[in-house]
Amino acid sequence: xxxxxxxxxxxxxxxxxxxxxxxxxxxxxxxxxxxxxxxxxxxxxxxxxxxxxxxxxxxxxxxxxxxxxxxxxxxxxxxxxxxxxxxxxxxxxxxxxxxxxxxxxxxxxxxx
Amino acid sequence: xxxxxxxxxxxxxxxxxxxxxxxxxxxxxxxxxxxxxxxxxxxxxxxxxxxxxxxxxxxxxxxxxxxxxxxxxxxxxxxxxxxxxxxxxxxxxxxxxxxxxxxxxxxxxxxxxx
Numbered sequence: 604x605x606x607x608x609x610x611x612x613x614x615x616x617x618x619x620x621x622x623x624x625x626x627x628x629x630x631x632x633x634x635x636x637x638x639x640x641x642x643x644x645x646x647x648x649x650x651x652x653x654x655x656x657x658x659x660x661x662x663x664x665x666x667x668x669x670x671x672x673x674x675x676x677x678x679x680x681x682x683x684x685x686x687x688x689x690x691x692x693x694x695x696x697x698x699x700x701x702x703x704x705x706x707x708x709x710x711x712x713x714x715x
Numbered sequence: 716x717x718x719x720x721x722x723x724x725x726x727x728x729x730x731x732x733x734x735x736x737x738x739x740x741x742x743x744x745x746x747x748x749x750x751x752x753x754x755x756x757x758x759x760x761x762x763x764x765x766x767x768x769x770x771x772x773x774x775x776x777x778x779x780x781x782x783x784x785x786x787x788x789x790x791x792x793x794x795x796x797x798x799x800x801x802x803x804x805x806x807x808x809x810x811x812x813x814x815x816x817x818x819x820x821x822x823x824x825x826x827x828x829x
Contacts, residue, residue: 637818644822645822646808646821646823647820649817649818692757694758696816701771702760702763703818704760707756708758
């Protein structure tokens, strides 16, 4: 079963807008939530991550908002740029020593 | 640091043939993971090793898939009697941080089974 869900397969925003990518999960034991960015022909690369003890993590234009009670999180990309066009994967992991589960990805297109 | 190296980048096989994919993790990383990526399923976990020992292979399709890590510098994923549904990008990742488990992915091996 899909333990990590990304509700949108694709998202299109205009340059300069804030892109919001949503993710939800099922297992309350998950405590580490990374987001990966993937460009065509490349492997995913870690973009930003949050632990379940926090409700917000910010890194430049990228912010994760985390709601433990609702078991969902979102990635906000402020001032979106065409170079942000990529596929974004939400992932989750439980206690150390286990593997990360991934959502199916959201393909973001930023239109100039 | 060269990053995770995967070979071949592309492999085309006929149905029923065998395919072997190679992964060289980042030097010093203790964990190696294999994932399969398709449009429909996204990134599916297959198996992982820590300090060369197999830890969890719960994602591996039974019978035709096998993975090994004979030494700390490489891992292989072997698919016997390949089927068209095995067509996917196979991603290898390594990790040094047990606490966060940050993954460093290779560029993937795209397998096409005709």
